[in-house]
Amino acid sequence: MQRILITGANRGLGLEFATQLLARGAHVVATCRDPAKANALNHLAAAHPGRLHVLPLDVSQPATIDELVRETALVFDGLDTLINNAGVLVPGERFGSLDVQTMEHTFRVNAVGPVLVTQACADLLRRGTTPKVANVSSQLGSIGHCGSFGTPSYSISKAALNMGMVQLAHALEPDGIPVLLLHPGWARTDMGGPNAQVDPAVAVAGMLREIDALTLKTSGRFRDWQGHDLPW
Numbered sequence: 238m239q240r241i242l243i244t245g246a247n248r249g250l251g252l253e254f255a256t257q258l259l260a261r262g263a264h265v266v267a268t269c270r271d272p273a274k275a276n277a278l279n280h281l282a283a284a285h286p287g288r289l290h291v292l293p294l295d296v297s298q299p300a301t302i303d304e305l306v307r308e309t310a311l312v313f314d315g316l317d318t319l320i321n322n323a324g325v326l327v328p329g330e331r332f333g334s335l336d337v338q339t340m341e342h343t344f345r346v347n348a349v350g351p352v353l354v355t356q357a358c359a360d361l362l363r364r365g366t367t368p369k370v371a372n373v374s375s376q377l378g379s380i381g382h383c384g385s386f387g388t389p390s391y392s393i394s395k396a397a398l399n400m401g402m403v404q405l406a407h408a409l410e411p412d413g414i415p416v417l418l419l420h421p422g423w424a425r426t427d428m429g430g431p432n433a434q435v436d437p438a439v440a441v442a443g444m445l446r447e448i449d450a451l452t453l454k455t456s457g458r459f460r461d462w463q464g465h466d467l468p469w
């Protein structure tokens with residue numbers, strides 16, 4: 238049975254990852270900032286007794302990362318896949334009024350958090366069966382793809398996430414742990430909005446195909462949900 242940890246699993250793509258992985262028979266630790274308010278996750282837990290554990294995690298708070306790893310080790314003796322999904326996008330930034338709080342918070346959640354979560358989970362991953370790390374990045378973090386000003390804090394943070402995870406792909410290579418960066422497409426979630434093009438279920442099914450196919454040979458790649466390589 239696959240043992241999987243997902244961050245930001247109370248809504249959007251994270252909730253869809255949990256739903257699809259449970260349907261496949263996986264054993265899931267689904268993290269969210271406030272488990273008491275995570276109604277959809279708690280319903281999923283009731284529908285999959287013993288296979289879904291809902292644990293607290295704010296990826297911007299290192300103390301909660303340490304606590305999560307301690308609690309995860311009580312339910313899993315190894316981790317097969319870590320999915321760094323949690324992310325934040327602050328809309329409406331304008332050139333001329335960019336502010337340090339938005340930039341720092343976005344960087345902390347989208348770039349620093351996943352790197353620290355992965356580092357903290359490394360021992361559990363080393364004890365996994367064919368362990369992997371998948372990260373939900375974004376095409377908006379692609380420097381090669383950037384053709385206009387927009388969502389600067391988010392785009393900067395996802396570019397930093399990409400470099401952070403290429404660094405970790407090298408750090409984890411000796412342990413046989415591959416690392417992947419994924420773009421889900423423009424998906425209909427709270428972040429993507431109602432006009433987004435891709436159904437979250439389709440985006441997640443596509444990303445799971447890429448995660449399933451991930452090996453050390455493809456570690457450190459940046460791919461979209463349809464399997465296309467993206468420029469850095």
Ligand SMILES: NC(=O)c1ccc[n+]([C@@H]2O[C@H](COP(=O)([O-])OP(=O)(O)OC[C@H]3O[C@@H](n4cnc5c(N)ncnc54)[C@H](OP(=O)(O)O)[C@@H]3O)[C@@H](O)[C@H]2O)c1
Pocket residue numbers: 244245246247248249250251269270271294295296297322323324325346373374375376420421422423424425426427428429430433
């Ligand atoms: N939707 C798209 O079109 C799109 C495109 C490219 C990339 N992505 C990426 O896909 C991932 C999931 O996005 P989504 O579309 O599902 O967005 P979403 O519906 O806004 O969900 C974001 C998730 O991240 C969690 N989160 C935010 N800040 C957090 C923190 N400090 N600690 C822990 N969890 C935190 C949220 O928890 P709360 O409920 O507590 O806020 C929520 O569970 C993100 O990394 C996003 O950047 C999305």
